[in-house]
Amino acid sequence: MITPQGGPESHREEHPAGEVVGLPAQGEWLLAEAGAAGSGWASQTVVEVPGLLVTLVALKEGRGRAEHRTPGAATLLCLTGRVVLSTVDRSWTLEPRELMALPGERHRLTAEADALALLTVRLD
Incomplete structure (x- = not known):
């Protein structure tokens, strides 16, 4: 669980339907985790309901996720910082409060500045 101060009790917290999730404290804690990780990124599921x-x-500045594919239709919302989503042929820069539907092809995500993003995936 994430404590009210944003610290971890475990790496996975369940948020059932109807529960409000406070992202600022979790985001601060997760950025600290990303900084401590060799990869420079960290993630945490904040909501998991059937199909979603x-x-x-x-992500820490200059670091990111290696090339991968999302397991279903997905969107990415940049909350803070700046991220670049890249495929073999294209790239998109997302600033805070910008949202995009992810391409179905393999892609990578890199932070141009320390960043928090919200990934929403439809599970088919």
């Missing part, structure tokens, strides 16, 4: 997964992603 919402994950908070923290």
Whole structure:
């Protein structure tokens, strides 16, 4: 569980339907985790209900997620910082409060500044 101060009790917290999730404290804690991780990124599922997964992603400047594919239709919302989503042919820069539907192809995510993003995936 995430404590009210944003610290971890475990790495996975369940948020049932109807529960409000406070992202600022979780985001601060997750950015600290990303800074401590060798990869420079960390993520935590904040909502999981049938057919839908919402994950908070923290990335340190200049670091990111290696090329991967999302397991279903997905959107990415940049909450803070700046991220670049890239495929083989294109790239998109997302600033705070910008949202995009992710391409179905393999992609990578890199932070141009320390960033928090919210990934929402429809699970088919």
